[in-house]
Amino acid sequence: METVLSVEDLTLAFGPKVIQQDITFDVRRGSIFAVMGGSGCGKSTLLKSMIGLLRPKTGRYTVDGEDYWAGSDAHRTDLNHRFGVLFQSGALWSSMTVGENVALPMQMFTELDTDAIRRLVELKLGFVGMLPAMDLYPSEISGGMRKRAGLARALALDPDILFFDEPSAGLDPITSARLDDLILNLRDGLGATIVIVSHELSSLFRIADSGIFLDAKTKKPIAHGSPVDLRDHCEDPQVHAFMNRTRDEEEKSP
Amino acid sequence: MSPLPDAHVDIPHWELQNNTGSVTVVLSGTWLARTADIPRFPDDSFLQRRGDSGTLEFNTQAVQSWDTGLIAFIWEVTRAAKDAGLHTSLEQLPAPMRKLMELLPDTIASPAPVAPRPKLLETIGSGSINGLAEIGTVTELTVEVIKNGCLTLVGRGRMRGVDLLNDTVDAGPSALLIVGVVNLLVGAILAFVGASQLQKFAAGIYVAALVGIATVREMAAVMTAIIMAGRTGGAYAARISTMQGNEEIDALRVFGIPVSTYLILPSVLSLTITMPFLYLYGCVIGMFGGFLVATAMLDLTPAGYFHATISAFGVGQFLFGFVKSIVFGAFIGLTSCRIGLKAGRSASDVGIAATRAVVVGIVGVILIDAIFAVVANAVGI
Numbered sequence: 031m032e033t034v035l036s037v038e039d040l041t042l043a044f045g046p047k048v049i050q051q052d053i054t055f056d057v058r059r060g061s062i063f064a065v066m067g068g069s070g071c072g073k074s075t076l077l078k079s080m081i082g083l084l085r086p087k088t089g090r091y092t093v094d095g096e097d098y099w100a101g102s103d104a105h106r107t108d109l110n111h112r113f114g115v116l117f118q119s120g121a122l123w124s125s126m127t128v129g130e131n132v133a134l135p136m137q138m139f140t141e142l143d144t145d146a147i148r149r150l151v152e153l154k155l156g157f158v159g160m161l162p163a164m165d166l167y168p169s170e171i172s173g174g175m176r177k178r179a180g181l182a183r184a185l186a187l188d189p190d191i192l193f194f195d196e197p198s199a200g201l202d203p204i205t206s207a208r209l210d211d212l213i214l215n216l217r218d219g220l221g222a223t224i225v226i227v228s229h230e231l232s233s234l235f236r237i238a239d240s241g242i243f244l245d246a247k248t249k250k251p252i253a254h255g256s257p258v259d260l261r262d263h264c265e266d267p268q269v270h271a272f273m274n275r276t277r278d279e280e281e282k283s284p
Numbered sequence: 285m286s287p288l289p290d291a292h293v294d295i296p297h298w299e300l301q302n303n304t305g306s307v308t309v310v311l312s313g314t315w316l317a318r319t320a321d322i323p324r325f326p327d328d329s330f331l332q333r334r335g336d337s338g339t340l341e342f343n344t345q346a347v348q349s350w351d352t353g354l355i356a357f358i359w360e361v362t363r364a365a366k367d368a369g370l371h372t373s374l375e376q377l378p379a380p381m382r383k384l385m386e387l388l389p390d391t392i393a394s395p396a397p398v399a400p401r402p403k404l405l406e407t408i409g410s411g412s413i414n415g416l417a418e419i420g421t422v423t424e425l426t427v428e429v430i431k432n433g434c435l436t437l438v439g440r441g442r443m444r445g446v447d448l449l450n451d452t453v454d455a456g457p458s459a460l461l462i463v464g465v466v467n468l469l470v471g472a473i474l475a476f477v478g479a480s481q482l483q484k485f486a487a488g489i490y491v492a493a494l495v496g497i498a499t500v501r502e503m504a505a506v507m508t509a510i511i512m513a514g515r516t517g518g519a520y521a522a523r524i525s526t527m528q529g530n531e532e533i534d535a536l537r538v539f540g541i542p543v544s545t546y547l548i549l550p551s552v553l554s555l556t557i558t559m560p561f562l563y564l565y566g567c568v569i570g571m572f573g574g575f576l577v578a579t580a581m582l583d584l585t586p587a588g589y590f591h592a593t594i595s596a597f598g599v600g601q602f603l604f605g606f607v608k609s610i611v612f613g614a615f616i617g618l619t620s621c622r623i624g625l626k627a628g629r630s631a632s633d634v635g636i637a638a639t640r641a642v643v644v645g646i647v648g649v650i651l652i653d654a655i656f657a658v659v660a661n662a663v664g665i
């Protein structure tokens with residue numbers, strides 16, 4: 031399958047402080063790509079550079095062959111309309127209800143009338159099980175609900191590339207499994223390409239097709255491959271320990 | 285829909301095929317939410333089938349391309365079918381559509397009932413209770429701040445010195461420019477108005493007394509307090525309500541760090557400390573403004589004006605303004621912190637809290653000033 035997102039030799043830094051370097055990977059169309067690594071290693075930062083919030087220090091990043099960072103700001107905004115982003119903290123707009131949060135991008139970037147927008151908002155909130163909370167404000171819902179509402183908002187414009195920063199953190203196991211279904215279904219149903227940052231091993235094993243493992247100490251990726259491959263075949267002790275934590279426990283008490 | 289014969293190739297099109305025991309929704313065309321008008325499925329389409337427990341089926345073979353627009357439509361159909369007692373079968377749907385459909389609930393819960401509008405009497409009643417409760421809370425807060433302030437004075441409080449320092453720098457030195465400019469202009473305006481009137485009676489020299497007394501008794505204290513209510517009071521309210529939104533206040537409470545010591549005391553203290561000094565500074569600048577205008581407009585010597593100013597008021601007037609400005613400072617600090625603590629948790633609540641702090645601060649300062657005037661009149665200062 032063809033490559034949609036391609037990252038070559040990316041260096042990420044905040045001012046003089048380098049966070050990660052030599053990041054290289056490709057994401058194929060319709061696949062789910064996992065970004066893994068310990069807390070603080072730069073996963074969210076990598077995501078930021080892929081959605082236009084942080085210009086990488088060096089390297090190339092292309093979307094469907096177009097150099098993302100070489101173009102103008104306006105061009106980047108156009109490309110961003112193909113993206114749906116779920117932020118680590120949900121990042122809902124606090125002065126709008128959940129429904130209005132999902133509706134706003136449609137109001138801004140489509141010609142749809144109020145009624146059509148309402149139907150689509152209901153649908154997208156229905157996907158994530160948030161319909162009953164449609165008229166509540168972000169301050170009135172729980173942390174996990176904010177995550178799900180953020181996910182519904184990410185789907186607002188039917189994007190074909192989705193970026194999820196820890197979608198299942200803060201969710202109960204059943205909702206989390208449901209979310210995995212949703213992610214798989216979005217991929218299968220809409221042909222979406224998905225980049226996901228997650229610590230949730232069971233969910234990674236289930237949904238991700240390929241991935242990269244970032245290391246905080248060496249500030250470099252130390253492994254490439256699908257989570258299942260990394261779990262079963264990776265020699266690196268750190269990766270092995272990370273990927274096998276739950277497995278060891280499960281084997282001890284089946 | 286368009287009358288063109290092959291129009292249904294591009295636009296979303298659907299029809300119902302009624303068979304015995306089942307009804308099939310046949311879909312064709314392009315069902316893209318962003319580009320096409322997705323038709324609404326009429327709620328009453330299954331009306332004639334109500335009661336006979338048939339099956340709803342879908343035929344999507346002629347659908348050319350689709351996205352969530354199609355899913356929205358199919359969902360509407362299944363909800364209407366459920367209302368009509370039809371059994372929905374998603375078997376014929378292609379797997380991608382079926383998987384998305386399986387995520388959706390089969391009904392939209394009816395929106396929560398709107399609370400009935402309270403009656404007039406209820407409004408008055410709850411308003412009064414809230415008002416009394418608010419007075420209680422503010423009093424409690426004041427007592428706590430004073431208590432913690434005293435504890436801090438004897439070295440047993442737990443206020444962070446650096447917070448007090450930051451707040452004091454912000455409320456004091458950083459405000460010098462704007463306080464100076466405003467008081468200079470107010471003094472100049474007073475002198476200008478006074479001079480144009482008093483000149484008619486050849487009493488120009490009394491401009492000095494007028495500017496001096498007005499500045500020392502009223503203007504310097506009130507103008508400075510109004511500036512500080514807008515500048516610092518609003519900022520305190522915004523800061524505390526932002527912390528509220530980030531759950532920072534909750535975190536303080538859980539640790540048992542008293543909000544009154546940690547957050548409110550530095551703010552109140554800094555304003556209470558800086559305000560009297562700003563007042564004195566405002567007096568000097570205000571009288572200087574009057575001096576500039578008066579010596580330019582009237583035939584007065586600087587020394588004469590200076591002398592007339594000095595002999596116009598005693599230390600008592602200064603003390604009066606000085607005490608007033610301390611009260612203003614404490615009032616602005618307390619109310620703006622209280623308003624910040626009471627604010628909601630969204631971004632717009634921060635704006636509302638800041639605005640409210642400024643309004644309450646300014647109105648309150650003028651009210652307190654009126655009370656002072658009445659009291660001063662009664663005791664004859």
Ligand SMILES: Nc1ncnc2c1ncn2[C@@H]1O[C@H](COP(=O)(O)OP(=O)(O)OP(=O)(O)O)[C@@H](O)[C@H]1O
Nearest residue numbers: 044047049067068069070071072073074075076118
């Ligand atoms: N705005 C910033 N300025 C400077 N450094 C930052 C900034 N944001 C993040 N960092 C640093 O970048 C590093 C990586 O942060 P990042 O948020 O990408 O971690 P992460 O891998 O997403 O961690 P987690 O799993 O905990 O979310 C951290 O060391 C952090 O201190």
Ligand SMILES: [Mg+2]
Nearest residue numbers: 073074118195
């Ligand atoms: Mg992160």
